Amino acid sequence: xxxxxxxxxxxxxxxxxxxxxxxxxxxxxxxxxxxxxxxxxxxxxxxxxxxxxxxxxxxxxxxxxxxxxxxxxxxxxxxxxxxxxxxxxxxxxxxxxxxxxxxxx
Numbered sequence: 001x002x003x004x005x006x007x008x009x010x011x012x013x014x015x016x017x018x019x020x021x022x023x024x025x026x027x028x029x030x031x032x033x034x035x036x037x038x039x040x041x042x043x044x045x046x047x048x049x050x051x052x053x054x055x056x057x058x059x060x061x062x063x064x065x066x067x068x069x070x071x072x073x074x075x076x077x078x079x080x081x082x083x084x085x086x087x088x089x090x091x092x093x094x095x096x097x098x099x100x101x102x103x104x105x
Contacts, residue, residue, distance in 0.1 A: 040099020
């Protein structure tokens with residue numbers, strides 16, 4: 001578990017402020033064809049949606065819990081939490097953390 005948490009912290013350390021999230025080609029839910037979605041959104045649909053209907057309540061909780069943290073500190077904290085919660089790999093935790101707590105622009 002400590003090794004996974006370290007991998008998440010290192011992965012989020014590389015996702016510096018302003019670092020764009022990787023886009024993933026997925027089937028378009030609106031019809032035939034494909035669309036590009038942030039990797040974290042794709043992972044949310046696959047791993048989180050069955051228990052968490054919407055990301056918005058979680059984003060509000062994350063914002064309240066991290067009012068005194070920088071964006072990077074928030075994503076590190078969230079990534080480590082997600083590894084302990086249900087994220088199957090550190091890479092998925094990093095993608096989810098970056099999507100749930102993006103840099104303010």
